[in-house]
Amino acid sequence: MTTTTITHAPGETRDRRPNAVREGWLIAGRDVLHWVREPWGLIFGLAFNVMLLLMFGFLFGGAIDVPGGGDYIAFLLPGMFALTMLFGLESTMTAMAEDAKRGITDRFRSLPLSSASVALGRAIADLASSALSLGVLMLGGLLIGWRPTTGPAEIVLAVVLLLWLRFALLWLGIYLGLSFRGAGATTAVQVLVWPIGFLSTVFVSAETMPGWLGTVAEWNPVSATATATRELFGNPTGATSGWLAENAVLAASVWPLVITLVFLPLAAAAYRGLRR
Amino acid sequence: MTPRNLTPTRPPSAPGTPTALSATGLRKHYGRALALDGFDLEIARGTVHGLLGPNGAGKTTAVRCLTTLSSIDEGAATIDGIDVRQHPALVRERIGLVGQFHAVDEALTARQNLVLFARLSGLSKVRARSRADELLESFQLTDAADRAVSGFSGGMRRRLDISAGLVLTPAMLFLDEPTTGLDPRGRATVWQAVREIAAAGTTVLLTTQYLDEADQLASRISVMDHGRVVAEGSPSELKRRLGGDRVDAVIADAALLAQAADVIGRVAAAAASVDPDTRTITVEVADGAKALTPIVRELDLAGIAIDDLALRRPTLDEVFLHLTGQPGAADAAQQPAHEEAR
Ligand SMILES: Nc1ncnc2c1ncn2[C@@H]1O[C@H](COP(=O)(O)OP(=O)(O)OP(=O)(O)O)[C@@H](O)[C@H]1O
Ligand SMILES: [Mg+2]
Numbered sequence: 001m002t003t004t005t006i007t008h009a010p011g012e013t014r015d016r017r018p019n020a021v022r023e024g025w026l027i028a029g030r031d032v033l034h035w036v037r038e039p040w041g042l043i044f045g046l047a048f049n050v051m052l053l054l055m056f057g058f059l060f061g062g063a064i065d066v067p068g069g070g071d072y073i074a075f076l077l078p079g080m081f082a083l084t085m086l087f088g089l090e091s092t093m094t095a096m097a098e099d100a101k102r103g104i105t106d107r108f109r110s111l112p113l114s115s116a117s118v119a120l121g122r123a124i125a126d127l128a129s130s131a132l133s134l135g136v137l138m139l140g141g142l143l144i145g146w147r148p149t150t151g152p153a154e155i156v157l158a159v160v161l162l163l164w165l166r167f168a169l170l171w172l173g174i175y176l177g178l179s180f181r182g183a184g185a186t187t188a189v190q191v192l193v194w195p196i197g198f199l200s201t202v203f204v205s206a207e208t209m210p211g212w213l214g215t216v217a218e219w220n221p222v223s224a225t226a227t228a229t230r231e232l233f234g235n236p237t238g239a240t241s242g243w244l245a246e247n248a249v250l251a252a253s254v255w256p257l258v259i260t261l262v263f264l265p266l267a268a269a270a271y272r273g274l275r276r
Numbered sequence: 277m278t279p280r281n282l283t284p285t286r287p288p289s290a291p292g293t294p295t296a297l298s299a300t301g302l303r304k305h306y307g308r309a310l311a312l313d314g315f316d317l318e319i320a321r322g323t324v325h326g327l328l329g330p331n332g333a334g335k336t337t338a339v340r341c342l343t344t345l346s347s348i349d350e351g352a353a354t355i356d357g358i359d360v361r362q363h364p365a366l367v368r369e370r371i372g373l374v375g376q377f378h379a380v381d382e383a384l385t386a387r388q389n390l391v392l393f394a395r396l397s398g399l400s401k402v403r404a405r406s407r408a409d410e411l412l413e414s415f416q417l418t419d420a421a422d423r424a425v426s427g428f429s430g431g432m433r434r435r436l437d438i439s440a441g442l443v444l445t446p447a448m449l450f451l452d453e454p455t456t457g458l459d460p461r462g463r464a465t466v467w468q469a470v471r472e473i474a475a476a477g478t479t480v481l482l483t484t485q486y487l488d489e490a491d492q493l494a495s496r497i498s499v500m501d502h503g504r505v506v507a508e509g510s511p512s513e514l515k516r517r518l519g520g521d522r523v524d525a526v527i528a529d530a531a532l533l534a535q536a537a538d539v540i541g542r543v544a545a546a547a548a549s550v551d552p553d554t555r556t557i558t559v560e561v562a563d564g565a566k567a568l569t570p571i572v573r574e575l576d577l578a579g580i581a582i583d584d585l586a587l588r589r590p591t592l593d594e595v596f597l598h599l600t601g602q603p604g605a606a607d608a609a610q611q612p613a614h615e616e617a618r
Contacts, residue, residue: 111396275344
């Protein structure tokens with residue numbers, strides 16, 4: 001009987017040392033294979049965003065006033081961008097929960113990987129898919145008349161702030177996915193992103209909402225990113241006065257930082273907690 | 277750019293020590309339940325060690341604690357002389373694990389899974405591909421290599437799972453019930469793989485519910501129950517302690533059962549037990565197959581006809597009865613039928 005096939009004869013060595021960046025790419029590459037092999041999830045996700053855009057833009061849009069004036073489509077688009085970042089939360093959570101449930105996470109944990117590799121892989125894959133959604137929405141927006149009216153620096157900063165929110169929600173998603181693995185947990189998040197999305201300035205300006213609702217919407221991190229993005233694209237912000245109107249870019253920078261500072265350690269603790 | 281032979285998978289640490297794995301007094305709680313309760317194990321370098329126990333004995337918990345997947349509440353464990361609790365990352369570089377439950381990506385193909393895990397284990401793209409091909413070939417998965425795992429049968433998944441744990445040949449390999457759910461051919465493949473891996477110098481810890489599997493593969497066996505090891509020894513030592521083989525005789529005429537039990541008990545010089553429902557008389561025999569002829573002759577002389585006569589190894593239930601004086605676990609009775617039939 002030969003001993004060259006089942007045992008790893010050639011030198012009994014690995015070619016490379018553990019390296020978080022390389023491993024993160026490999027783990028993210030697994031998501032790309034998923035998209036290629038089963039593209040329908042991704043395609044439906046993108047189609048859903050476009051559908052929301054058309055629904056709000058044309059069906060409800062005529063009935064919605066933008067305080068301070070301006071075209072509703074131009075107001076809506078940046079809001080949709082921010083909402084898409086929020087929706088990404090669910091895919092992060094689902095991916096983490098599924099991998100933990102299916103033993104894939106244990107397989108990763110039994111390999112001599114760097115401790116950050118799994119999170120890094122998740123981050124790369126999720127930021128990539130959110131960037132893709134963003135690109136599709138922007139194209140859709142351009143087709144129905146949305147235009148950024150500022151310079152390239154502002155446009156780049158707007159995209160960076162959007163992905164910065166997505167990055168922050170990554171840690172919340174990893175934390176939730178590892179901590180609540182029951183089938184109900186994902187559904188709960190799927191449902192809960194809606195009130196969070198509506199209780200923001202994504203679809204309507206806070207100034208048209210009843211008093212306390214308007215306050216809640218102004219303090220919603222999604223509103224901060226939506227308003228800052230509107231400002232940076234040169235679109236109507238729907239915010240004529242108040243703290244957020246003056247400090248939108250600051251708020252859109254600080255909110256994700258706060259979320260990251262809170263949930264990155266919690267996500268790391270939840271990952272370590274798998275050893276329990 | 278990248279030099280080959282960068283990290284030996286079998287590091288030269290503590291080369292003189294003959295001990296590959298040592299665990300003393302491991303304790304592990306799940307809530308208020310004690311899954312490990314003073315678990316001790318010592319495995320000599322380069323040997324195959326069987327860990328035998330019924331459902332819920334704590335085999336998987338022991339493997340998870342030793343492979344750093346679960347934390348150890350109390351006790352000490354070393355692999356290759358490296359403390360498992362203090363240096364989990366160093367331990368992971370030396371071990372391979374095939375867990376009890378499937379841990380491959382259902383949405384990917386068999387080949388994509390193997391290439392991914394090979395690359396994550398540190399192989400270059402080219403070497404990962406050729407390694408995947410070798411493993412697919414060895415585990416008879418070449419034909420299914422490019423199909424999604426979600427369409428695999430249980431046995432195919434199991435073989436893929438095992439091959440994913442064998443990408444590199446580790447210094448110490450943990451196999452948690454590797455053959456549960458495999459058909460005889462799949463089982464033979466896995467057994468052959470274990471033998472080859474051991475022949476290449478890897479130390480193997482293999483958990484199983486099947487005495488014959490441990491007997492086939494392991495040079496030493498630990499029997500565990502209720503979170504601790506209740507007996508340890510070479511297969512022949514244990515068999516001696518278990519009282520050797522059993523003969524089952526099915527008597528044709530139920531009325532003659534008592535008389536037959538007398539005859540068989542006298543020939544075997546041991547107390548024979550009677551199961552009236554199946555008309556089966558069971559007796560422990562010391563000298564294996566040699567015991568059959570006198571039993572047949574004496575029954576014949578007494579004019580007792582038999583429907584069936586079989587020599588078999590003790591079942592796991594009998595092992596536990598013998599070692600602990602009580603059935604091993606509440607669900608030990610749910611052993612698969614073929615275990616009983618051995
Ligand atoms: N994650 C867990 N949470 C709670 N209890 C657990 C957990 N894992 C194991 N246990 C308990 O610990 C005990 C030992 O379980 P373990 O899985 O180690 O047994 P086993 O010998 O591998 O059994 P089997 O042959 O069924 O695989 C059992 O009583 C089980 O209920
Ligand atoms: Mg088990």
